[in-house]
Amino acid sequence: MSIPEQIDQGANAADRRVLVFDTTLRDGEQSPGIALNTAEKLEIAQQLARLGVDVIEAGFPITSPGDFEAVQTIAREVSDPAPPIIAGLARTHVADIDAAWEAVRDAERPRIHTFISTSDIHIVHQLQTTREDVKGQARAAVAHAKRYLEDVEFSPMDATRSEVEFTAEVVKIAIEEGATTINIPDTVGYAMPHEFQAFLARLYELVPELRDVTLSVHCHDDLGLAVANSFAGVLAGARQVECAVNGIGERAGNASLEEIVMLLRTRRADVGGLDTGVNSRELARTSRLVSRLTGYPVQPNKAIVGRNAFAHESGIHQDGVLKERSTYEIMDATTVGLESNSIVLGKHSGRHALHDALAEMGFEVDGQALNTAFKRFKEIADKKKAVTAMDLEALMSDELRGEIPGYTLEWFEVEASSRRPPHARVAVRLPEGELAEGSFTGDGPIDAVLAAINTAVGMHPKLSDFKIGAVTEGQDALGEVSVVVEIEGRSGSGQAVSTDIIEAAARAYVRALSVARARTLEPRDAAGLPATAP
């Protein structure tokens, strides 16, 4: 199939605009160990709006009161600079759709996204029902959602392992009932690009009315092909791509938003002008924010947003770039927002300077919040000669997380040496207000502090993950610690930044404990399903 054939075959071939449907907060947030609270989800959603995505899938409202609240908050508050579509996910059950509607109804542009599997392997083994029943459920769900609103998306889950003829029947029904977007998911990350393209081409043949709605694709990266399959989908006519920042999501994750965006932007002239509406200069910052809040690191060699994605190491490459950048660069690092990390403030900067620097970065902070931010800023500025935009980003994110009710670290002391075991003492304020002290002699200083905290709070959670990173370079860099703990099967993550790594670790750990504790108090939904994904 030649290139012009490919890019002209789709339904909306005349339309060159590809919609970006971001599922960082739904499929991405389903990654093991990620447990964002409402304030964190709102911060990510606001950054996604700034990035210019078209649709934010904010969550799966039926799954928990916490998820419902986050979707509702995002639907009510995210509208700047332009209101994105806010989508809520729902199975075909009436209760799911009702919950999704209640959660998104206050958005300027609400959407309900409902789904059911069309693959026999899912129908027989998981749903334990029949193809006829699946058709009935799809019809009823779309019809029910349409009673509430115009914008309804339908996904035949596990489509790529389904018989295309049956998927076509179900898609036809969804369109008959008024679905305005049809999303074809490669749920298990099994498709190959040429195969996915052939599947979609066949679907267009079987369902000509697909040309009257938006075709969407949702690909997983289990075989490393999520971006390639999404791109094949776009060439076949899809005009919406579902993706997540840093490619997070179930198992190997979703198609990476930044790769899709920069692939189209860079090769736009060669694919008939296909492009997204994303402001690529916000990509690096969005990636850092999501990495920091989820605790999921980005590999240094990750395309587009990895620390070294634009670094030239070999002599021949460096030589070439010095002579003429285009010899080894197909993109300019500034187009993805990887400008030099310039110094913005110093220890003598005042409250006004901080306010203005934050405003320029898109954080509107005033009153008590500005006082708190200024206090944290001064602590850092006293230790660090130059405070950069990346330091401020990290601090602001850190501040937002101060609000989780639960435990608070009051003070700690540690002695460590290669000649005797380390000893730690801590004091933690309990949720009830009482001050509890604990001490421990452990194998390492951080181990000793965490164990002392366990003693103080009287819990022994499982430590599932522990990571330390540097926000900026150099000896006086802010250290950033991400911790994931598990209590009664519920995980909680905590992050903290400080120039003192033990302090950052202790604060991150206490926060993770608070989050996990809060989650153990949340009711589960009737089916006992905390979340899900097409």
Added chain:
Amino acid sequence: MSIPEQIDQGANAADRRVLVFDTTLRDGEQSPGIALNTAEKLEIAQQLARLGVDVIEAGFPITSPGDFEAVQTIAREVSDPAPPIIAGLARTHVADIDAAWEAVRDAERPRIHTFISTSDIHIVHQLQTTREDVKGQARAAVAHAKRYLEDVEFSPMDATRSEVEFTAEVVKIAIEEGATTINIPDTVGYAMPHEFQAFLARLYELVPELRDVTLSVHCHDDLGLAVANSFAGVLAGARQVECAVNGIGERAGNASLEEIVMLLRTRRADVGGLDTGVNSRELARTSRLVSRLTGYPVQPNKAIVGRNAFAHESGIHQDGVLKERSTYEIMDATTVGLESNSIVLGKHSGRHALHDALAEMGFEVDGQALNTAFKRFKEIADKKKAVTAMDLEALMSDELRGEIPGYTLEWFEVEASSRRPPHARVAVRLPEGELAEGSFTGDGPIDAVLAAINTAVGMHPKLSDFKIGAVTEGQDALGEVSVVVEIEGRSGSGQAVSTDIIEAAARAYVRALSVARARTLEPRDAAGLPATAP
């Protein structure tokens, strides 16, 4: 283009075996901040042989005496369980080819890989020469290499941005002179799969004799398409794929070896039986080894080898997998070697048990090396209830790095508290044998220890990167620290494991200093080019 058409068009269409050409030690090692010594490169090469790759590109011998020595050592020592082809990279210069030959000549199956750019952008701006000269250089280089050995690979660098007709002329010349493998690199990661496939199809038309040699592809991941482009190459007839473990390499890196391998293994029946000879059960361990020695972390959601690549988080997915694994799993975690991390030894295990456990893991350790390993094992076993295979892997890797001459940490002491600045004292043995002490009051305990080390050794290197990870889960996990420092423009990385994070940080830092110091003492090659990549 239909699937059968695609997979049958290639030169070696009848041959279903795809050769794996691993460039972890050459293109991968060119990643910023990676600085492996000979012992580490040998360890990776031995693991690659165990993994069953067909070709190991061991380095670029002309670039430094260290690179030459590493390639030569690998050529001489890696032959178990079967001798892989050992390749050395060379520009078209006579001196490059001579150095490559000297370095690989002792291998059972040596190869010289030579390259020159065919894109006008490289010819004009970097080489500052003419197309005629490029043809002459390609001809002379292949002819010169053929005087030494039969197995010669030629790459037209930046091929995907070259005029296909000119690339065809150069490829024709290389084949005339006896090149046995022609590798088409997408040097800057610019190609799209359908475009790359069309480029290769046209090349076959223009150079029918390409059917008599092995066609290879080498793709970079700048737009997230390295695996998809490599796969498109295979479908177009390539029977060698150049790739790197964890996808490391220049900028966004190379095609990820594990993704290519598992893509073909999983979809083999649907691509006419195309497959590699790799033992997939060694993939997870190879990935961990490379991540540990390079200090490059693997994202939790990285396909195939990420910690969560096989984790099911959402309720619906968990429910499905419990009913029938294939509902959400297309691969079994055990096929990539992600077996449960079982306990292998405890504190009462003896020297024989350690020897046997290591032997089962493929480490043959005896005599003094076993004594040292046993001593380190006992230190860990005293602090950790259960020692797992992953702990032993980390320990063995750590031991191998004990051999870098330079600085040695003798002891340290740190006091840290939230109520006063942390204070550290250290003693470091200098390369000359003298013991130097240093102390520092810093912003954080690790910062204080590193600064105290600087004081002791009298250097103030730039700290480019600092990472801490846990080898296994839980409170008593081994902590693993990776540090990258820069001295006089030369970077050095160091890693260390310990249950004490400050000890691991201090040891990793001292090692990084030793490596960077050693590199500043190495001469650079005449052109001042420390390394390079097609």
